[in-house]
Amino acid sequence: MMIGFDYGTSNCAVGVMEHGQPKIVNLPAHGTLMPSTLYSPDRDIIVSWLYAQLTPSEQQAFKTLRIIPLQKGQKALRELALDGLSSELSFGQQALANYLEEPEEGYYIKSPKSFLGASGLKQPQIDLFEDIVAAMMSHVKQQVESSLGREVNQTVIGRPINFQGLKGEESNQQAIAILTNAAKRVGFSSIEFQYEPVAAGFEYEASLSTDKRVLVVDIGGGTTDCSMILMGPAYIHSNDRSKQLLAHSGERIGGNDFDIQLAFRGLMPNLGATSQLKSGKPMPTNSYWQAVAINNINEQTAFYSAANGRHLDMLQRDAEHPELVSRLIKLYREKLSYQLVNSAENAKISLSTEPSNTVDLSYIEHALMQTLSIEGFQQACEKELQAIGRLMQDCVKQAGCQPDVVFVTGGTAKSTVISQYIEQQFPGVELVIGDHFGSVTAGLTRWAERIFK
Template identity: 30%
Template sequence: MTNISCGIDFGTSNSSIAVANNGNISLVPIEGTSVTIPSAIFYPYKENIPHYGKAAISMFFERKEGRFMRSLKRVLGTSVMKQGTIINGRPMKFEKIIAEFLINLKAKAESMAGQGIEHVVMGRPVHFVDNDPEADKRAEAELREVARSVGFAHIDFQFEPIAAAFAHEVKLSGEKLAIVVDLGGGTSDFTVIRLSNQYVHKTDRTSDILANTGVRIGGNDFDKDLSLAAVMPELGYKTTYGDKRLEVPLKPYFDLSEWSKINFLYTTKMVVQTRQMLFQSHDKTRFGRLLRVLEQESGHALLASVEDTKIALTEQAEYNASFDFIENSFSIQIKRKLFEDAIREEVEKISDSARQCVQEAGVKREDIDLVILTGGTTEVPLVQQEFKLLFPNAAIADENKLSSVGLGLAYDSQNKFGR
């Protein structure tokens, strides 16, 4: 047994780490005073030291030479994990890339604690990979091995929505029947759980957890839907070419709309094919923009602008999205309604998973006292509207959306590893 342990929320979009030290639970400042960090990494050309989070994003957008990566969590359990990738001309395994990101988190926590930390509870989605139990097991095993490789000797896992519940539980009075709605960048997870501040120190919560469900849909999928609906048509998506008026290949547009696939487009073959197709294009202005993005390798900048648009549309009914890095004065006026129409099918799948969770728990939607919203995707107005309709009698708790999972994992680590 130990007096010090930690919880790590390695998220698709953002990550956090919290320390449990002799009963004191606290989030660790990772970048300046921020207790969350974007799950991004940048390897500058001809340098051995990677940069993380906002610093990585800044270096990339300042057009520094090197390799930028984010949404690494999504490769766990997939065939891409085994393939590895090329970093500045050299092959590198994804295990090493993820390990370097976790080393940075661990070092910050150990610096704050003033000692080494060997005990960790890692957060995990209910399903790393949908409808594939073997891939799901493989993903957890891969993350466990990465955690071991960075120096954790004692590793346990907890579902992320359960961790979020633990973080909120300490502030409750009386028992509440809650559903945790954890909508991250890559997954949407749900837990129906009985909570009370009297249960905080219980080591076994099995009887309180009534059901878990999850689906591999998150904010990154909303980015993709918005990109394909509003932005890619302005880059020639679904335009035609040649005498037979064939539709241009769709794959580059889908890959440009997904964080984890953008880098795979930057090949000589792809650029040459796109140049050849431009000669036969029936919409050279729009299709020419696609070629420019590939030649300039500005796909991440493009998708970042889409993500900024998504965030802006949580507050505004309409937003003028600028893409002047592709073409001078190039912008697109995007309405929230277009965004909502684009994501409606995904929101329905998320809602179905929440309904399934309540059904598996053996309770009615009207019985839920508390809805705990966590994860940045819960900011989307259509999502909030959906969950208010689903649980009409429930109070809504939505503080610390980006850090509650990390905090709850540390509470769990204290119960599992502390004296």
């Protein structure tokens, strides 16, 4: 059976075709969307959990590839058993709940897709990300098969124009290899990829009665991708859409970046980011940025290093308001980076429908609160908004024509600040807001039926 699989930075979703229309599959443990998160009681047991999900023939091949990690995993499993702790992995909202229960324990990762194109990864790191992705895909596949009562072995997986990474096509190839290896490992025999903005456009195309030039703007959790595509009745049945894809552009700007900026500019002042040293000089902000840069392996590694712990102690001694820096030290000691950025993300979501939102920071200090406004959010994310504007204009310039329609999709585009900014860039052009979370999945599902059927 064939599926469209949106393995997204923020959420995972799967679609199947029923009666000629795409239908988003209900995942029994999650609903139609599973947040792209994983929690493990110990990082070393991820490989062992994945091994247990594989078929006997795949287990044998996997054991050869991961002999040392599997040995470490078995040791970690024995230690968890001796301590009477669970060895089960959790995904989606349950993963977040387990992390928030004890942030300093276990291993939590949000948006692993953000790291797949990262530069400088050594083979053990690539193997770890491959196993994380495979574990998530295995769980989703099991959920889909449980929901449908059928085996799933063919899939079209969405991909951004450019994955997050500094090495261009080399980063893209690395990410695609990780996704392909992971999908094959968990039982997908036929795997194809489709650009996410193109897939989102397919779903919109199904509603068109005339041909149009459509600028698809897909603002996801990790990237923003733009494609100028010829769409309509004259093209919809084609199996090769390369001639209708007039231009595309993409960059590492997405919902995570908006969350991080809001956390840095809106919440970090409570931890001393805008305070001063006793000397009268401004507080150095490098550690504050590293603390919230949850989509950057190097920044997070640097922040949680022992050397940075000593640096934070020094900052507290030199600070005019040491009580503020003590809050940053608590974040460091209890590994609260994800929780702080999650607070900013929840505020961003609320600001889509409300003019202000009060953030509860009591996990940092009792009764600590911060009110954020929609104006503050706009100011915090001005750089990201301008970058999205440049991407759209670059796509138009490449295509050599103006769009008849701007079709916007992706969960991040749900923000009125973002949708209004896009509308301002194309005055007089029809703006269509798609299904924020379902357009890509539906388009991937339509493409899966077209190519596999």
